Amino acid sequence: MSRTALLVMDVQPAVVARYPDPGYLPRLRTAVDVARTAALPVIFVGVGFRAGAPEVDPANRMFGGLAGRDLPATGTEFHPAVSPLPTEPVVTKRRVSAFAGSDLDLLLRAQRIDHLVLAGIATSGVVLSTVRQAADLDYRLTVLADACLDNDPAVHEVLVGKVFPTQADVTATDTWSRRPV
Structure with missing residues (x-):
């Protein structure tokens, strides 16, 4: 039997501030509320580093400025x-992927979760x-x-319309809300 979890990723105040879209947070909130109502695990994933960011290589193009x-x-x-x-679990990742430098895979497998809603x-x-x-994985x-x-x-649009469908089902929150499993 499949077990589903919703991953809410990088919705941190500093990140949200760089992506202005007044409709985004209400849409995301709907997904979170639907998952909670359906008793699906909701797992929050955020990028983070230790004080001083010792795990960041200065050569890293995305995070190197923090080193x-x-x-x-x-x-x-x-x-x-x-x-x-x-x-609800909070997972700290050290790079771009939710799995990079985190214990996400361990957490998911321990709960027998095999279906991720991203x-x-x-x-x-x-x-x-x-x-x-x-x-x-x-x-x-x-x-x-x-x-x-x-x-x-x-x-x-290219990612959700052409790239992601090769490895994932892609849908809208309203559609998923009718059958969140």
Whole structure:
């Protein structure tokens, strides 16, 4: 029997602020509410580093600017519109994919979860990287196209319309809400 979980990825205040779309958080909130009502696990994944980001190589194109800087530890704060309940797991990842440098795979397998429903920011970042890695790890996948967001609408459309369907079912939150399993 398949067990499904919703992954809410990189919906952290600093990330949300860089992707202005007033309709995004309400759509994502709908997905979270539907999953909770259906008693599906909701797992929050955020990018984060130890204080000073010692795990970041300065050569890393995405995160290299953080290396060695006097930064506080990060990774567990989420936008208040979709923040985790005290009983919901929070996973801190160290790179783009939700699996990179995290214990996500261990958490999912321990709960016998084999179907992931993906939502998050950005479509061309965490969602793309997680789709690819999760497919390689043999998870069944659903991407909630309107619960993903990217600064480039054309890139978002290519990913949800052409790339993701090769490894995942792609649907809208309203459609998924009718049968969230």
